[in-house]
Amino acid sequence: MYEYQEYYVVSLDNGRNKSIYNINNKKVGIVEENSKNVKHVLNTKLDRVSYVVYKDQEKLYSDFLDNKTRAIIVKENQYKYIQNNNINPGIKVKILYKFNVNTKKQGEQK
Numbered sequence: 001m002y003e004y005q006e007y008y009v010v011s012l013d014n015g016r017n018k019s020i021y022n023i024n025n026k027k028v029g030i031v032e033e034n035s036k037n038v039k040h041v042l043n044t045k046l047d048r049v050s051y052v053v054y055k056d057q058e059k060l061y062s063d064f065l066d067n068k069t070r071a072i073i074v075k076e077n078q079y080k081y082i083q084n085n086n087i088n089p090g091i092k093v094k095i096l097y098k099f100n101v102n103t104k105k106q107g108e109q110k
Contacts, residue, residue: 026070
């Protein structure tokens with residue numbers, strides 16, 4: 001059984017990233033568990049993104065805040081975690097792009 005899940009392309013709200021097209025030719029971080037089908041969908045919008053795949057989200061967040069990646073791709077709950085300043089108070093983030101991906105339901109065999 002499959003379901004649609006919404007993903008966000010998130011960047012720092014610092015004036016450099018006004019639209020999704022500002023991340024073309026840049027590094028974009030994604031957690032490995034989110035990467036299935038996500039890259040394919042985003043590649044229909046952008047053609048020159050360099051993906052950095054992370055094993056865990058803490059390293060993803062750390063590199064994002066240290067400007068090692070220009071943006072990150074996260075699910076809604078991960079975005080809310082960042083937005084609520086649970087990782088670094090005072091840093092503002094914004095959604096550049098939202099998209100849905102058809103994924104296998106949680107808990108099902110692969």
